[in-house]
Each structure stands twice: as structure tokens, then as C-alpha cells.
Amino acid sequence: MIRIGNIELKGNVILGPMAGITTLAYREFMKPFGVALSYSEMISDCGISYGNAKTMDYAKTSEIDHPVGLQLFGSDIKNTANAIEILQKSAKYDVLDINLGCPVNKVVKAGSGSAWLKDVGALKAYMAAVCQVSEKPVTAKIRLGWDDQSINVFEVSKALEEAGVKMISVHCRTRQQEYSGHANYGAIKGLKESLGIPLIVSGDIFTIQDAIKSVNKTNADGVMVARGGVGNPQLVRQIDQYFKTGEILPDATPKDQLAYARNYASMLIRTEGEERAIKELKGILPKFFFGFPGHKKIRLAITTNMSSALDLEKIFHGVEESF
Numbered sequence: 001m002i003r004i005g006n007i008e009l010k011g012n013v014i015l016g017p018m019a020g021i022t023t024l025a026y027r028e029f030m031k032p033f034g035v036a037l038s039y040s041e042m043i044s045d046c047g048i049s050y051g052n053a054k055t056m057d058y059a060k061t062s063e064i065d066h067p068v069g070l071q072l073f074g075s076d077i078k079n080t081a082n083a084i085e086i087l088q089k090s091a092k093y094d095v096l097d098i099n100l101g102c103p104v105n106k107v108v109k110a111g112s113g114s115a116w117l118k119d120v121g122a123l124k125a126y127m128a129a130v131c132q133v134s135e136k137p138v139t140a141k142i143r144l145g146w147d148d149q150s151i152n153v154f155e156v157s158k159a160l161e162e163a164g165v166k167m168i169s170v171h172c173r174t175r176q177q178e179y180s181g182h183a184n185y186g187a188i189k190g191l192k193e194s195l196g197i198p199l200i201v202s203g204d205i206f207t208i209q210d211a212i213k214s215v216n217k218t219n220a221d222g223v224m225v226a227r228g229g230v231g232n233p234q235l236v237r238q239i240d241q242y243f244k245t246g247e248i249l250p251d252a253t254p255k256d257q258l259a260y261a262r263n264y265a266s267m268l269i270r271t272e273g274e275e276r277a278i279k280e281l282k283g284i285l286p287k288f289f290f291g292f293p294g295h296k297k298i299r300l301a302i303t304t305n306m307s308s309a310l311d312l313e314k315i316f317h318g319v320e321e322s323f
């Protein structure tokens with residue numbers, strides 16, 4: 001069982017943070033498939049400090065969302081500490097995560113995200129201060145290192161544990177790789193054994209076989225599902241069930257997929273309103289129909305002909321008729 005400070009998780013599947021995707025509606029939708037812990041998308045510490053309304057929205061959680069972690073990114077402990085204090089007064093969450101892996105130029109140039117991996121001493125001091133301020137257990141999300149020449153995941157993880165971090169998730173790529181190439185699970189072989197806190201493996205978990213391989217190679221305590229779960233929530237159920245019983249559940253049927261898509265769309269419309277939800281669905285919804293006969297036509301209808309909930313229902317109806 002995974003224990004993060006005083007929190008015990010009921011499973012081993014963690015929903016990875018994804019900017020623009022892991023909204024409250026997405027997390028609520030994914031939870032019943034067997035998500036043991038969800039994370040919000042990355043939230044700017046400065047945005048919280050300035051009371052930016054959109055930023056504060058990212059910190060919204062709900063009853064069924066727990067246990068949930070809010071993920072902050074920042075570069076200066078004064079701003080991060082201030083944001084943590086604001087969140088502690090205004091948000092309901094269970095875990096605080098710090099983003100130490102984001103590869104995006106704008107974020108890195110500001111000294112946040114994976115920029116931290118370049119200076120382990122400064123990182124340790126920053127994270128020790130974060131752990132001091134936070135009333136909630138602190139977790140961290142890292143990458144293997146900055147580039148192939150500076151892989152320092154063992155050193156960084158040790159420093160994070162010594163700073164007081166209670167769980168580490170590793171995206172098994174370097175910053176330089178961004179999302180290219182393959183996740184290198186072999187690079188964290190032995191890391192679990194060198195730590196006294198849980199280790200979560202992330203990167204290229206698209207199938208149940210990927211999840212099994214990642215754990216076999218790393219001995220990690222849990223698996224982080226990110227892109228692979230978008231449009232395929234059954235993946236979470238398969239991994240959860242496998243870890244609990246050894247059974248491999250079948251993939252979802254097209255009928256299941258349609259039902260999941262309908263459910264997710266209505267949850268998103270309910271929480272975000274029709275206009276915003278329809279925009280967001282254009283990116284995510286086609287993934288539910290991947291591999292269906294006529295997938296390209298469905299995708300085209302979603303991306304070009306859908307501007308209201310009524311249009312959406314027509315598309316769903318068309319898919320249903322095609323079974």
C-alpha cells in the first residue's frame with residue numbers, strides 16, 4: 001500500500017497532472033475507474049499570490065475528488081510559501097505537489113519546472129522550505145535529469161527525501177527529450193531500493209502491458225497514467241485490477257467508449273458551462289473514438305461541426321446508429 005505521510009492510498013494508479021486536461025471534471029470522471037490519487041494541473045505560485053481568478057479555479061476540488069493533490073510550480077520560495085499559505089486557507093486538498101519536471105521554455109526560463117534539476121543544492125533548500133510551510137504532505141514530480149549528459153535522478157531523489165518530500169513521481173525522460181523518444185524505465189532501476197518513500201513511475205503508459213513492464217523494470221510502488229488514459233479510462237481500471245488481483249480485464253468495447261464519452265461530456269458541460277466545455281471537448285473527445293470504424297469522420301465532425309451541446313448529441317447519435 002502506498003502511504004504519503006499520513007495518507008494511505010487505496011490503489012496504485014495515480015492520475016498524472018496534465019495542463020488543460022486534468023480539470024476537476026476530468027478528475028471526477030476518471031476517479032471511479034480506480035484512480036487512487038489525482039493531481040491538478042500545474043498552478044503558478046505567483047498566479048495564486050496575485051489572486052488571479054483563473055488560477056484560483058485550478059485549485060477547485062470536490063467531495064469525490066479526494067484524495068487529490070494540487071501541483072504548484074515556482075522558482076522563489078517567498079512566492080511559493082505565500083501561495084501555499086493562501087491554498088491552505090482557501091482550498092480543500094490532501095497533498096501538495098511541486099512540479100520539477102515541466103520542460104516548457106517559458107517555465108524553465110523563469111527558473112521553475114525542470115530548471116530545478118540543474119542545481120540540486122538550491123533545489124534541496126527550496127523543497128525543505130516548502131515542506132516546512134506545507135501542512136499537507138509534499139510530493140514531487142521530476143524527470144531523469146536535464147539532458148543525457150546530466151542524468152541525476154538518484155541524487156535529486158535522495159535530496160528530495162532528505163528535504164522532507166513524501167513521494168516522488170519520475171517521468172522517465174530528460175528535459176531535453178521533452179516528449180520525444182521513449183521513456184527509459186531502466187534509468188531508475190534500483191532507485192526504489194535506495195529510497196524510504198514511495199516511487200511512482202511515469203512515461204509512455206498506454207497499455208496494461210506498458211504498466212506491467214514499467215513496474216517490473218523499476219519495482220515502483222505505483223504507476224502514473226497520463227496521456228494513455230485520455231479517451232481510454234478503462235486503462236486505469238485494467239491497471240488497478242491487475243495490481244489488486246493479477247487479472248487482466250479486456251479493453252472497453254465501442255459501446256462502453258460511447259457511454260464514457262457521453263458521461264465525460266455531460267460532466268464537463270455541468271462544471272464548465274456549454275461554451276467552454278464544447279471547446280475543450282474538441283481536443284479530448286476524438287480520442288474516445290480512436291479505432292472505431294469511421295473514426296476520421298467522427299473526429300472531423302467533432303473538430304469542425306460541433307459548436308453546441310445539441311451538435312454534440314447529434315454526433316453521439318450518429319455513432320450509436322453506426323453500431
Ligand SMILES: Cc1cc2nc3c(=O)[nH]c(=O)nc-3n(C[C@H](O)[C@H](O)[C@H](O)COP(=O)(O)O)c2cc1C
Nearest residue numbers: 016017018019041042141171202203204205226227
Ligand atoms: C498535455 C500535457 C500536459 C502536461 N501537464 C503537466 C503538468 O501540468 N504537470 C506535470 O507535472 N506534468 C505534466 N505533464 C506530464 C505528464 O504528467 C506525464 O508525466 C507525461 O505525459 C508522461 O506520461 P505519459 O507518456 O504516460 O503521458 C503533461 C503532459 C501532457 C501530455
